[in-house]
Amino acid sequence: MLEIRGLEAGYGDVPVLSGVTLAVGAGEIVALLGPNGAGKSTLLNCVAGLVRPPRRGRWAGTIRWDSQDLRALDAHLIVQRGVALVPEGRRLFGGMSVQENLELGAFAPRAWAGRRAALERVYTLFPVLAERRRTAVQALSGGQQQMVAVGRALMASPRLLMLDEPSLGLAPRLVAAILEALVAINRDGVAVFLVEQNVPSALSLAHRGYLLEGGRIVGEGSGAGLMANEHVRRAYLGPLAVRR
Secondary structure, eight states: EEEEEEEEEETTEEEEEEEEEEETTTOOOEEEOOOSSSSSSHHHHHHTSSSSSOSSSOEEEEEEETTGGGSSSSSHHHHHHTEEETTTHHHHOOTTHHHHHHHHHSSSSSHHHHHHHHHHHHHHHHHHHTTTSBGGGOOOOHHHHHHHHHHHHTTTSEEEEEEEEEETTHHHHHHHHHHHHHHHHHHOOOOEEEOOOHHHHHHHSEEEEEEEEETTTEEEEEHHHHHHOOHHHIIIIIIHHHHH
């Protein structure tokens, strides 16, 4: 589905990604791990069309979705082709209701036609949102707002759902609820590309994962294999995990 090869990208003349190659297959959950500043958000934003090549000069490498080069498309056209992003920080409209925020995710004609079924799907995944559908988003808890952000992306009827730090700042109980929802979404046939600071949780549900450090892919493997990897355990799980 998604294939990135030799991607070099950044902001203006400032390079961030250097020769990144990875793939997300149909029906997979793939985790992208790395320290702050490694380029994880930049990579997701490149795929989503939010970081574009500079007017002068060109990126190297390719981003292909179903054999089409996404770099030639604007962000809204990428969404229409089945790729949706849940950005870090949620970026919701606080004064609007839960349902109004959700419906904004169905702006594409194909998604708008199926918005009622999509709303029911979201409310089944997150029953608390159904209860608070008329509530202004700014009155919700952080965890409930994150559910709205995930639900808004689902309203676009994606085949690939990308998430940037969905558990950031949430209580453990709410983190578990979000991750359980991702498993259910994946069971429905949606591929998931996940940037997540909670490494044990991410690798426990991921089929595969990549390590991004300094803008480069420095490792990859199955979720279980990366969990057992000494570098991963030392760098991301701490000294107690290394000693076990």
